[in-house]
Amino acid sequence: MWRRYGDAIYTLVTFAVFGFETIALGVLSISFLLGRTSGIASTPVEGVLLATLTSTASALALLGFFLLGYHFTSSLRDRWHVEQLDVWTERWIGLALEDTPAEQIADSPMPRRLPRAAVDAVLSLLEVVKGDEGDRLKAVLARHGVDRLLLRHLRSGHLTARLDAIESLGKARLPQAFDALLSLLEHPKPVVRRMAVRAAAGTLATMTPEPGPEGPGGRFTQALKGASLQSGVAQESLLLLETRAGAVLRDLLAEPDLGDRLRWVVLETTGRLGLADMAGEVASSTTHPDPELRAAAFRALHRLGSVPEDAQASLLDALKDEVDFVRVQASHAAAFLPAEVALPALEPGLGDDSWWVRRAAAAAMARLGDDGVATVRRAAETHPDQAAREMAVQILLEAGALDPAAARLVKGVA
Amino acid sequence: MWSAPLTIYQYVLLIYFSGLNLLYALFCCVGLRALVIVFAREFSQGSLRDLLERDVYKPVSILVPAFDEEVSIVGSVRSLLALQFPEFEVIVVSDGSTDQTMARLVDAFALAEQPWASRQDLPTAPVRHTFRSLTHPNLVVVDKENGGKADALNAGLNLARYPLFAAVDADSMLDAEAILRATRLFVEDETLVAVGGTIRPLNGAVVRDGRVTELAMPKRWLERFQILEYARAFFTGRAGWSHFKSLLIISGAFGLFRRTAVLEAGGFLVGTVSEDMELVVRLHKHFLRKGQPYNIRFTPDPICWTEVPTDLKTLRRQRNRWHRGLCETLWKHRDMLFNPRYGRLGMVAVPYFWFFEALSPLVEVSGYVIVVVGALTGFVSPRFALLFVLLAVLYGMLLSQLAAGVETFLSTRYPRMRDRIVLLVAAFIEFVGYRQFLVFERTLATFQVPFKRGQWGKMRRQGAAAVATPVDGPAVTAPRP
Numbered sequence: 001m002w003r004r005y006g007d008a009i010y011t012l013v014t015f016a017v018f019g020f021e022t023i024a025l026g027v028l029s030i031s032f033l034l035g036r037t038s039g040i041a042s043t044p045v046e047g048v049l050l051a052t053l054t055s056t057a058s059a060l061a062l063l064g065f066f067l068l069g070y071h072f073t074s075s076l077r078d079r080w081h082v083e084q085l086d087v088w089t090e091r092w093i094g095l096a097l098e099d100t101p102a103e104q105i106a107d108s109p110m111p112r113r114l115p116r117a118a119v120d121a122v123l124s125l126l127e128v129v130k131g132d133e134g135d136r137l138k139a140v141l142a143r144h145g146v147d148r149l150l151l152r153h154l155r156s157g158h159l160t161a162r163l164d165a166i167e168s169l170g171k172a173r174l175p176q177a178f179d180a181l182l183s184l185l186e187h188p189k190p191v192v193r194r195m196a197v198r199a200a201a202g203t204l205a206t207m208t209p210e211p212g213p214e215g216p217g218g219r220f221t222q223a224l225k226g227a228s229l230q231s232g233v234a235q236e237s238l239l240l241l242e243t244r245a246g247a248v249l250r251d252l253l254a255e256p257d258l259g260d261r262l263r264w265v266v267l268e269t270t271g272r273l274g275l276a277d278m279a280g281e282v283a284s285s286t287t288h289p290d291p292e293l294r295a296a297a298f299r300a301l302h303r304l305g306s307v308p309e310d311a312q313a314s315l316l317d318a319l320k321d322e323v324d325f326v327r328v329q330a331s332h333a334a335a336f337l338p339a340e341v342a343l344p345a346l347e348p349g350l351g352d353d354s355w356w357v358r359r360a361a362a363a364a365m366a367r368l369g370d371d372g373v374a375t376v377r378r379a380a381e382t383h384p385d386q387a388a389r390e391m392a393v394q395i396l397l398e399a400g401a402l403d404p405a406a407a408r409l410v411k412g413v414a
Numbered sequence: 415m416w417s418a419p420l421t422i423y424q425y426v427l428l429i430y431f432s433g434l435n436l437l438y439a440l441f442c443c444v445g446l447r448a449l450v451i452v453f454a455r456e457f458s459q460g461s462l463r464d465l466l467e468r469d470v471y472k473p474v475s476i477l478v479p480a481f482d483e484e485v486s487i488v489g490s491v492r493s494l495l496a497l498q499f500p501e502f503e504v505i506v507v508s509d510g511s512t513d514q515t516m517a518r519l520v521d522a523f524a525l526a527e528q529p530w531a532s533r534q535d536l537p538t539a540p541v542r543h544t545f546r547s548l549t550h551p552n553l554v555v556v557d558k559e560n561g562g563k564a565d566a567l568n569a570g571l572n573l574a575r576y577p578l579f580a581a582v583d584a585d586s587m588l589d590a591e592a593i594l595r596a597t598r599l600f601v602e603d604e605t606l607v608a609v610g611g612t613i614r615p616l617n618g619a620v621v622r623d624g625r626v627t628e629l630a631m632p633k634r635w636l637e638r639f640q641i642l643e644y645a646r647a648f649f650t651g652r653a654g655w656s657h658f659k660s661l662l663i664i665s666g667a668f669g670l671f672r673r674t675a676v677l678e679a680g681g682f683l684v685g686t687v688s689e690d691m692e693l694v695v696r697l698h699k700h701f702l703r704k705g706q707p708y709n710i711r712f713t714p715d716p717i718c719w720t721e722v723p724t725d726l727k728t729l730r731r732q733r734n735r736w737h738r739g740l741c742e743t744l745w746k747h748r749d750m751l752f753n754p755r756y757g758r759l760g761m762v763a764v765p766y767f768w769f770f771e772a773l774s775p776l777v778e779v780s781g782y783v784i785v786v787v788g789a790l791t792g793f794v795s796p797r798f799a800l801l802f803v804l805l806a807v808l809y810g811m812l813l814s815q816l817a818a819g820v821e822t823f824l825s826t827r828y829p830r831m832r833d834r835i836v837l838l839v840a841a842f843i844e845f846v847g848y849r850q851f852l853v854f855e856r857t858l859a860t861f862q863v864p865f866k867r868g869q870w871g872k873m874r875r876q877g878a879a880a881v882a883t884p885v886d887g888p889a890v891t892a893p894r895p
Binding site: 006007011014015018021025029032033046049050053056059060070071072194230231232233235239355359390391394397 | 798804825
């Protein structure tokens with residue numbers, strides 16, 4: 001959304017202009033106040049006013065010329081950069097698809113220092129190209145010292161340069177940058193931590209698995225545990241692990257001192273990734289004393305589409321939990337119990353005080369095959385509570401099990 | 415006799431002028447820094463794609479209150495239904511429309527009436543009918559009795575199913591990724607309760623299938639000045655307040671809220687013309703009183719396109735309403751002024767809005783009067799007066815130019831060089847007449863606050879077809895004026 005070319009310079013120019021203007025306005029205000037004795041429009045004060053006016057006009061001219069210049073150069077540069085990107089992308093694709101072993105790519109005729117467009121093109125390709133082809137392109141980056149340059153920028157004092165380097169390394173997914181990225185999870189600036197954890201997760205996803213706490217997965221797990229990250233960011237990083245996520249999530253759930261927040265994240269991620277073989281581990285949190293964690297566990301089971309047998313009792317208990325959002329998630333998960341167990345347990349939910357529980361219960365019943373739909377239909381017609389009847393009708397309509405015209409004829413619903 | 419008070423007032427004006435401009439400069443700088451660091455780098459295109467692919471999002475209910483919007487409603491709803499977002503519902507609430515709004519919706523989206531089991535979290539005017547689209551399962555339309563925009567939003571909230579909701583004006587269009595970019599902030603910050611997006615004028619743009627695909631400068635200077643005004647307000651002012659966690663305004667045209675937080679605070683207030691600002695102030699108050707951590711942010715990235723007035727009469731009404739809304743909200747929450755219980759909000763943001771926003775037209779007009787009268791009576795040297803007015807104008811131009819500069823760094827900037835230069839020129843000439851015209855209207859509005867409470871005034875809409883250039887899109891069909 002934002003053009004990065006020249007933006008940092010523009011920010012510096014603006015800071016300089018407004019810094020100078022602040023001083024000018026300060027001097028002017030003081031002069032006004034000190035000029036009380038000789039009159040506000042006295043000659044000395046007027047002189048300061050004139051000087052301030054001149055400085056503001058100069059600032060205006062400077063900013064104006066900068067912007068005009070930027071308009072011209074950026075338009076030319078944009079055109080040129082796009083052309084160069086096309087040229088380099090084509091060249092990189094050719095190189096990636098060659099049969100030449102990665103080690104011999106060093107002999108390819110290339111400029112010693114790659115131009116910006118060449119680096120941008122290879123980084124964009126690396127976002128999508130993996131396997132041997134990806135390794136070839138990474139070899140090119142190493143050959144031209146781009147990896148070393150990015151690692152150097154990772155320690156830059158300029159925040160923008162550092163963020164640019166993190167993003168580039170996130171795209172390149174270079175194993176040699178993994179530990180440097182992990183070390184940034186302790187950085188005092190949240191924006192650096194957030195970008196670094198994403199880049200590190202993306203890199204880990206392409207690294208060769210090594211078991212144990214000293215392996216990359218183990219190092220990532222420990223870094224994540226110690227990092228101060230928002231739940232959403234931690235979750236996003238775990239999702240970025242792709243096929244490596246299962247092992248890391250399992251390790252995290254097995255940690256005895258795992259904090260509640262990170263446990264919640266792990267449960268959410270397991271559900272979102274649909275790691276059905278982890279249903280057993282997830283089920284152990286269904287009896288957790290924290291209702292947020294109980295709800296997260298049921299939500300995960302619902303997403304995984306299975307409820308292990310040893311979690312059935314806790315699920316049936318949770319349908320009567322005192323916390324409504326736990327009842328909601330338990331109702332959703334109950335759709336994966338056998339119909340003969342689930343239907344009698346879900347039916348009272350239709351008359352629950354909470355609209356959300358009524359909806360979840362009706363929706364879960366409607367998913368339990370013909371018996372479930374029949375139960376909801378019966379509830380739509382005969383349930384003593386009008387709110388329950390209305391909800392049953394709505395769910396039947398949404399499931400396509402009831403015609404809108406027929407819905408208006410259902411008793412008490414209009 | 416008048417000499418002493420006039421002299422004192424002169425000093426007040428000078429300090430006011432310096433203070434205001436220093437604050438503007440500060441907001442410009444912090445706003446720009448946030449743009450460069452966070453939005454240009456952290457929320458890049460690549461990371462957004464990852465977000466979409468990895469299923470990290472919170473589903474959203476999009477509420478569209480509509481009153482007599484027959485011109486633009488179908489185009490707006492089409493553009494919303496085409497959003498790039500995995501899970502969302504669009505709830506259009508026709509607030510007792512007296513024109514063809516409902517008929518157009520029924521025809522365009524094959525609406526079928528059906529009963530609806532809605533919650534009654536918030537009281538509203540009676541709902542007459544609820545419809546669901548047979549072609550778009552995520553579109554729900556509510557036809558209710560007239561109760562005002564806030565009431566319509568509350569009715570929509572009663573139906574909303576998802577944890578987040580976006581309030582979008584019926585005459586606006588969202589960028590395809592707007593919701594995705596805004597919801598991302600909620601993923602990253604669990605204390606976030608509301609996010610305001612950037613609004614940009616639609617006038618002159620090329621619209622294809624309900625999407626703004628290319629920008630072009632509108633032909634009228636009136637519209638060009640508003641482009642600059644919007645850039646100044648959003649890219650500098652709001653970005654600055656947001657940085658200091660004191661954002662008081664989220665535009666009614668597009669804001670994203672956490673549903674439970676808004677319900678907890680009591681929903682939208684009926685009977686005001688600035689339900690958007692009022693809600694934000696109330697959210698601040700609510701969470702500060704509870705002592706619960708929360709955050710309300712502005713984000714420059716999710717961009718919403720809106721039709722800005724093309725004639726002076728409509729512009730006057732709009733600005734009059736905005737100013738009355740500001741005053742109404744500040745008055746309603748006057749207990750926050752200089753109240754340390756509300757922290758920096760009570761001690762800085764609210765006083766700023768009282769003195770530098772609500773009362774600014776009065777101060778500006780009195781400044782003009784004093785300069786002219788002073789110069790004519792010999793109380794102020796005409797040369798001094800001229801220099802001072804010139805300084806004020808130059809400073810205003812500097813801020814406008816900065817806003818025009820920020821526009822330059824948007825990837826969807828005006829592609830034609832001529833348009834970009836016109837925008838720079840507009841920064842210079844908006845100070846000749848246009849600004850004074852608006853100051854006059856706002857001054858008038860200040861005195862009308864007690865008499866026109868809750869009155870919206872009729873807005874003349876032309877629809878995207880009239881203000882933008884349509885290209886093969888079903889949403890817009892008429893030629894550009």
